[in-house]
Amino acid sequence: AQKITQTQPGMFVQEKEAVTLDCTYDTSDPSYGLFWYKQPSSGEMIFLIYQGSYDQQNATEGRYSLNFQKARKSANLVISASQLGDSAMYFCAMREGTEDSSYKLIFGSGTRLLVRP
Amino acid sequence: ETGVTQTPRHLVMGMTNKKSLKCEQHLGHNAMYWYKQSAKKPLELMFVYSLEERVENNSVPSRFSPECPNSSHLFLHLHTLQPEDSALYLCASSHSATGEGYEQYFGPGTRLTVT
Numbered sequence: 371a372q373k374i375t376q377t378q379p380g381m382f383v384q385e386k387e388a389v390t391l392d393c394t395y396d397t398s399d400p401s402y403g404l405f406w407y408k409q410p411s412s413g414e415m416i417f418l419i420y421q422g423s424y425d426q427q428n429a430t431e432g433r434y435s436l437n438f439q440k441a442r443k444s445a446n447l448v449i450s451a452s453q454l455g456d457s458a459m460y461f462c463a464m465r466e467g468t469e470d471s472s473y474k475l476i477f478g479s480g481t482r483l484l485v486r487p
Numbered sequence: 488e489t490g491v492t493q494t495p496r497h498l499v500m501g502m503t504n505k506k507s508l509k510c511e512q513h514l515g516h517n518a519m520y521w522y523k524q525s526a527k528k529p530l531e532l533m534f535v536y537s538l539e540e541r542v543e544n545n546s547v548p549s550r551f552s553p554e555c556p557n558s559s560h561l562f563l564h565l566h567t568l569q570p571e572d573s574a575l576y577l578c579a580s581s582h583s584a585t586g587e588g589y590e591q592y593f594g595p596g597t598r599l600t601v602t
Contacts, residue, residue: 374529405590413575415530415593461530474543475591477530 373397374462374478381483383452390437391447391481393462402466404445405475406436409459418460421445452485459483489513491594493578499600500568508563508597510578518584519561520591521553524575536561537584568601575599 375394383389395404406418421429421436429436437446449456462478491512500506512519521533535543536555550572552564561578575598579591 407593413577413596413598415577415579417590417592420590463530474532474535475530479529 372478373476374464376462376478376481378481379479381481382486383449383456383483384486385454386451388448388450389452389483391449391460391462391483393445393447393478395443395445395462395464397443397464397466399466402464404436404438405463405465406434406445406447407461407463407477408456409461409480411458415461419447449483454485454487457483457485491578491580491592493576493594493597495597496595497598497600499602500565501602502568502570504568505564505566507565508576508578508599510561510563510594512559512561512578512580512592512594514580514592516580516582516592517558518581518589519555519558520579520581521561521563522577522579522593524577524596526574530577534563535584542584565599568599570601573599573601 373396377392402423404421408416408418419429419431419434419436421438428438433450435448437448459480459482461480463475465475494509518537520535523531523533532545533547534553539555550567554562575596577596578594581591582589
């Protein structure tokens with residue numbers, strides 16, 4: 371079974387509108403971390419936001435917020451006020467908390483976001 | 488220089504060539520990683536180094552040989568590659584290899600084409 375599922379291969383959003391990118395995860399470990407990365411066409415993976423499994427509040431970083439629904443095992447990324455520069459691939463990733471392998475980041479297949487002017 | 492740098496950015500090599508990819512991190516991190524990103528596949532972890540010791544070798548063919556001479560530098564030595572090895576190779580670093588909350592910072596990648 372896939373550990374990280376991103377069901378939207380591609381998304382369009384109008385400039386200045388908000389968009390939600392879906393991510394569901396599968397783990398039996400009580401301790402884990404969830405990450406979102408942005409990959410523009412240049413190739414670099416840019417860290418956006420992090421949510422820990424024990425965090426009480428949803429993470430926010432500027433225009434990025436993470437809608438963390440633990441019971442549903444979902445960690446959707448919300449981008450508010452989309453900009454043309456937000457056009458990129460977006461990857462959701464998880465790190466499970468087992469001591470000897472907690473460095474492993476498991477990535478989803480990504481969502482390509484295109485922002486329309 | 489800041490962040491994580493990788494050289495070269497693009498590399499075309501024949502199947503009989505030997506080449507090396509270089510990664511350098513300027514963040515004072517203790518862990519470094521090699522990932523492979525092929526078209527239409529999720530990112531695959533290849534190798535992990537923590538304090539210059541390899542802690543993960545993710546069933547990678549021996550034609551890929553990593554080297555970590557110090558905590559700031561990571562190399563990936565390539566020899567007798569196959570066309571299916573063509574991909575984007577990403578290097579990353581993090582404060583620590585284990586524990587929560589330590590996000591990985593990536594370099595811009597090397598786009599490798601094997602002819």
